[in-house]
């Protein structure tokens with residue numbers, strides 16, 4: 269009887285271990301997929317390679333990864349999918365934190381602006397010369413064509429375009445960047461609902477305020493439901 273009881277006692281620990289392993293494995297898998305989309309690794313003498321070493325990043329496959337502090341998971345800051353026989357690009361979401369993306373030396377015909385929606389950190393993109401910069405050339409500080417590649421540098425903040433009338437967040441909301449050519453309107457404090465017309469505190473924030481991580485998730489979910497994404501023009 270005692271041994272059986274012992275066996276039962278082991279189970280929760282094992283279960284947690286297995287769950288942890290599964291979580292770890294799936295986390296690693298999803299994290300790595302885009303980095304393994306193409307063969308080879310980021311080379312030292314490439315734009316992404318140089319950027320990675322100057323940013324103290326770690327190269328894994330075609331990605332440059334870094335964590336900003338020890339509690340944060342590593343995230344992609346550079347992605348080099350150049351010379352990879354890509355004919356279309358429709359999902360780069362895993363790399364939405366990237367600062368630099370290289371898609372040169374591929375026979376891509378066009379790329380939807382939507383691919384880069386939400387890429388607020390993106391500062392530098394390299395494309396085949398005949399592909400326009402994401403969001404068009406008004407979304408970038410600088411645009412260059414050299415040696416068959418197009419370089420898009422310095423993502424502009426769509427909320428801060430002098431002379432553009434189109435940016436009209438509803439009253440009681442704030443404009444924020446949301447990737448090249450995109451901006452988002454999020455309700456100002458104390459406002460919520462469609463067009464941020466309703467006034468009132470978020471009860472959830474008050475109730476869950478001191479609970480830590482789960483609060484953040486709830487707040488973010490709430491916040492996501494409160495905002496609208498708008499593309500100008």
Ligand SMILES: *[C@@H]1O[C@H](CO)[C@@H](O)[C@H](O)[C@H]1NC(C)=O
Nearest residue numbers: 310311312313317320321327
């Ligand atoms: C690339 O740089 C890393 C770190 O500086 C170095 O360890 C590695 O040997 C270099 N690889 C090549 C091919 O130069």
Ligand SMILES: *[C@@H]1O[C@H](CO)[C@@H](O)[C@H](O)[C@H]1NC(C)=O
Nearest residue numbers: 307308311350351352353373
């Ligand atoms: C592109 O990849 C091919 C085959 O993997 C290689 O032979 C070629 O040198 C690469 N080109 C460049 C510019 O890296």
Ligand SMILES: *[C@@H]1O[C@H](CO)[C@@H](O)[C@H](O)[C@H]1NC(C)=O
Nearest residue numbers: 404405406408409410411412
């Ligand atoms: C943007 O593109 C348009 C059309 O291709 C061109 O006429 C214009 O000069 C470009 N503007 C800049 C700043 O490169």
Ligand SMILES: *[C@@H]1O[C@H](CO)[C@@H](O)[C@H](O)[C@H]1NC(C)=O
Nearest residue numbers: 409424425426427428429430
């Ligand atoms: C808006 O753009 C101007 C000129 O490009 C810049 O000097 C200013 O700091 C920007 N403001 C914000 C809030 O980004």
